[in-house]
Amino acid sequence: MNNRYDALALFSGGLDSILACKVIQDQGLKVLGLHFITPFFGNPEKIEEWQELYGVDILPVDISREYIKMMLDVPAHGIGKLVNPCVDCKIMMLRHARGMMEEFGATFIISGEVLGQRPMSQRQESLNSIRNDAEVKDVLLRPLCAKTQLITPCEESGLVDREKLPHISGRGRKEQLSMARAYGFKVIPTPAGGCKLTEHENAARFLPLLRNLKEPDVNFFKLATVGRQYWAGNKLLAIGRNQADNENIEKIFRDGDYVFEIKDFPGPFSLGRSLDSEDWNEQEITDGAAMTASFSPKARNLGTEVIVKVTGPDGEREVCVLPSRETQTGFAGPSLDxxxxxxxxxxxxxxxxxxxxxxxxxxxxxxxxx
Ligand code: SF4
CATH class of the missing domain: 1.20.5 (Single alpha-helices involved in coiled-coils or other helix-helix interfaces)
Known part of the structure; x- marks a missing residue:
């Protein structure tokens, strides 16, 4: 990767972010896509594939801690339909991009925003707030809807030919799809990059942490994205659904956590954690073990008690339980209550x-x- 570029781009992997890069590359300019990563969005494992499919250099940029801090504090521009702080999110990414311009010799920043496409973050008023609060007025170009916006310095200077930029606005996708076909994309991604903060099931997973954590605990938010989740008061039990989940749960494990593994049968790997690092009581441990065993079909079909190995802060032990999801502790799936x-x-x-x-x-x- 050559480290001199004309422009840095917010690259989510969504269609609009890709097209924004392509129309600038079409003008003979070099673009580096910045792919921002948090527990809520970002797919670093897809970067290589995207580079090959779309011909854009891409750099992962992890902003997890700062992002969670903003969410736990107060997003200055409010929260969308679920738990998505879209305006503050864009501001944070653009600020980062601005801070990286010098390193890459870039003279402007691009983003795939389109006027009127999204109800919260792409109204003209929001686009203006984003541009002003991120302090990128002099360097930001939104190539897909540039003609609906005031002319920017990189267009005025002639670096970017405004006339050759598309003129897109509104919620329709027709124009973007026809551009994607014209570029010959073999894979046409969804408009945005996929953000868990806008999805009901995932928003419910994050809500208990957003409501109760005081510090930006990246590891805890990562745990909230993995496996099946069950809460009982301040106790979370994450149960792997497959091998990949089990491996992820193992990676996320930290001191103070409880690990549940069924003995003598194939079954999931579970991790128990408290919001306030409090130890689990006997009933909670027994219920965590029963829940874990209930996801082993062989153990469940046996109809008798099975042994679950529990490793916690006070060492390792074995508990005998009847596999069950009906627990005294009341473990239940996440909700948006x-x-x-x-x-x-x-x-x-x-x-x-x-x-x-x-x-x-x-x-x-x-x-x-x-
Ligand atoms: S949808 Fe998610 S990634 Fe996109 S702007 Fe909103 S919060 Fe940020």
Missing amino acids: GLKEWKIERANFRLERIERESFETDDSVLEKND
């Missing part, structure tokens, strides 16, 4: 903070005048 309350609480917190900050500013003005 409490989403509305969480949003209201965050919105109020945001307002209080704004008020506090404006009082502080008033006070400092008064002090100066005194």
Whole structure:
């Protein structure tokens, strides 16, 4: 990978981000795609395939910790339909891109945003907020909808020929699909790159962490994406669905966790963790073991007790349990109950903070005048 480029691009792997790169490459300019990674989005394992399919150099950029911190704190521009802070998300990525321009000798940044395509983050007002708050007014070009926007410095200077850029706006996909066909893409991806924050099932997995964690715990959010998930109060049990899940769970394991493995039968690997690092009591351990065993068809069909090996902070032991998903502890799958309350609480917190900050500013003005 040559490290000098004309432009850095936000590259999600969605169709719009790919087309934005292609139309700039068509003008003889070099583009480096930045593929941002968090527990909620990003597919670093697809980078090689994308490079080959679409002919764009791509660099992974992990922003997990900073991103989770923003989510646990208060996204300044609010939260979308589920738990997606789209405007703040775009601002963060663009700020990162801006910070990387010098390293790659780039003179501008591109993004695949299209005016009117998304209800929250691609209204003109949001596009303006994103551009201003990310402080990229002088370097940001949105090539797919550039003609709906004010002319930018890279167009004014003649580096990018504005006339050759497409003129796309609105929710339709016809134009993007016909461009993808014209480029001869063998694989036409979905419009966006796939973000778990906008998916019901995944949003429910993240909600307990968003509501209760105080620190940006990347490992815990990664755990929330793996396997089947069951919560009982502040205890999470993640149960592998397949070999890949089992391997992931093993990688995510850390001190203080409980590991459940059924003995003498093939079955899943489970990991138990508390939100507040509290030890599990006897009933919770027995129920975690029963839940784990219930996902082994052979153990379940036996109809008698089976042995589950439990490794926890206090060492290893074996417990005898009847495989079951009906537990005294009440392990249940994640739900979106409490989403509305969480949003209201965050919105109020945001307002209080704004008020506090404006009082502080008033006070400092008064002090100066005194
Ligand atoms: S959908 Fe996800 S990745 Fe896309 S802008 Fe929104 S929060 Fe960010």
